[in-house]
Amino acid sequence: MNALNRLLTGAALGFAVAVTAVPAVVAETPPNMLVIAHRIDDLTSMDPAESFEIAASDALRNMYGKLVNLDPEDLSAGYSPDLAESWEVSEDGRTITFTMREGITFHSGNPVRAEDAEFSLRRAILMDKTPAFILKQFGFTPENVEETIKAEGNKLSITTDKRYATSFVLNCLTATIGSIVDKELVMANEVDGDFGNTWLKTNSGGSGAYKLQSWKPNESISLQANPDFYKGAPAMERVIVRHVVESASQRLLLERGDVDVARNLNPEDIAGASSAEGVVIEDELRGRLMYMALNQKHPELSKPEVRQAFKYLVDYAGMQNSFLKGQYTTHQNFLPKTYLGAVDENPFSLDIEKAKALLEEAGVGEMELEIGVREAQERIEIAQAFQNSAAQVGIKINITVGTSKQILARYRARELDVYVGAWGPDYPDPHTNAGTFAYNPDNSDEANATGLLAWRNGWDTGGLTEMVDAAVVEGDREKRAQMYRDIQAQFRETSPFIVMFQLTEQIGRQENVSGLSLGGPITNAAYWTVTK
């Protein structure tokens, strides 16, 4: 058996030597490279006319220019000129004419022309992918785009179906779908009349600070700096976003210096990483809201007193200070903070006695309800906290946990009694949320307006729909802001929505990384401002 012992010892020693012979990994990323650990498994397409996910929007913001855009270094200033250097609004308020900036080129070397802008906006309408609704709400249709979106020389004019607030139109053009693509390049890669969609899913044809080098699904996104970017060559010559699912793995990579930024750290890892040498934790307010919705097709939930009572059954402060600590702050309005017309009024707090009194007033005794929630830890915990409060007033809550697709399908079919979910704005204008939380022109089942949250909950908004319609065409910025404040005041009291929290994203970064803007509540990440 000596031979066996020798064999075992040899194998063990050999393995140990093999392991220890491997040199330690490099403990710092290169000074001209930004490496980000992020979950990017939601990414489905790199075509700006099609993409509608966070990970892709971050990348696309850095790859494409738009007519107007938000300045990552001064987000509060709102939209500002980008590929269009100026614009004029016609007297009837329906036509906006943009003058294109001269001397800008796409990554391919082709010049950026009004014709490219015309092609890009028309293409988005004609392709009619999910985000097309952002432009279609101005009355653009496949049939009329040749008349309503027109280039002439270095000017592009767009004509809406009626007068809208200019700020509304321009804010929508800062969304990803407003990206200007390289017409010559894209059409050279067109297949079967797809407007180059298949090609653009995995390639880029923009004029932004970065061009797409590679996208490996569920692995990484690699961006290469555009040295001819009109705002100046980015300091980071390469940006790599690595798909790392596990928070603990992201933290280890950050602490070892193998990534510069970790974007999906959970509260435990945030606490742990905050004491690591050279690591800085940053908070950034985001636009995502956590809310609970009461189905108004349920006879008891449709009573105004019951809606009010439920708003007093949520332990906002308790949740914010426990399992949501650092990640969500209490916010009870449908416009995220920093949006035009946003308010910071949070009148509700946990008050069991008040809820009891309101339920008695409504004549509601014991009842049993189903809450639908997708399998996300914080949402399940919110549902459980509510279940606990509701039990104190004689309401039995059954929690149904499912995949997002399972729960969402039932929510859209108006089948759930109560839904716990999240909502993020689609574009940086108050109408993005007003137009779904407080807008429902036809509450009938036949309307099938599954895109509207108010419809999904069977809520006839009681006049708010008309107020939303009025606000979206108001030209005076301050008047418009006040209109949204008024809508939200009424919404807080009457709606079946219990808006609870606004997301705060906590990231870990190396202390030598500066200038990274994740876009705040209103837009996406910008990498070209980063320095080390």
Place this chain on the structure above:
Amino acid sequence: MADAPVTTERRSTAPLFSWAKPIVFTLGSVAVTMLGLLFVTFIIGRVMPIDPVLAVLGERASQEAYDATYKAMGLDQPLLVQFFYYLTDVLRGDFGMSILNARPVSEDIARVFPATLELATIGIIIGVVLGVPLGVVAAVKRGSWIDQIARVVALVGYSMPIFWLGLMGLLVFYGILGWVGGPGRLDIFYEDIVPARTGMILVDSAIAGDWSVFRNAFSHIVLPASLLGYYSLAYISRMTRSFMLEQLSAEYVTTARVKGMSEWAVIWVHVFKNIRVQLITVIALSYANLLEGSVLTEIIFSWPGIGSYITTSLLSADMNAVLGGTVVVGLVFIVLNVFSDLLYRVFDPRSK
């Protein structure tokens, strides 16, 4: 005499038929198994309470867009018709497009499967190289300290969550000691340097002769492969010990010892030879399990393998991808089974 040519013909075709029969039978059973696998997976995928249309369109989709996409995806057709179309596509080698990233599923699988193959192969090598001798020694020295160690190793391997062990491994060997690479297959500086010929970075870098990439890839694979190898080792060593104990109590072993054979010869020439066939099954099953993809290991180590690919696809209702991945995993099982059968024929004279 008139019958002679007929007799000759019968004599010449009979051996050919007997040679072809097992092949035809094997291929037939593989085809039937694959068809069954495809059918069951397809039906499960279609009746699952998840909505592939919403997976494509997202939460904001209007009803009109939903209806149009529903039809475009062929979901308005009867299930059997959908399956028939799918089957004819698969027979042409077309698994369809991923409904999420709109890439051909076959391309995705060609990208993720080599990552799993590379990891699983190193894992099984570790499991076999360490597990088999450990099991043999534990059986031969039953009750000794080495037997106790083998039992503890097996027990820990069975009871310790791989998730926890993986994280601890990363923390110690990557986070604290810095001996190995972190999550991912390569450090970013080494990505896309060597051309992807096989998709297995160790092999590709060796072919390219780029040993710096090879070393870096090895530093990344060594920890997850050791982890998987450990779990295989636990199973293989336990089974080896059990097979050996059964044989060691047999009379032919006593006879061999009485004849004065060395202990080495008794164990390796006689006893081990007799457990090879059983071990082949155990090793093939372990390897197949590893090739199926260890989802948790792949998640912790950010390893883009087939396990996490199928899981992510399933959670995203990307049924083309799930079906494609399932077919590949099914094929792996079938191929390993066929391979085991062939080895049986080589090692077990009775099967001849």
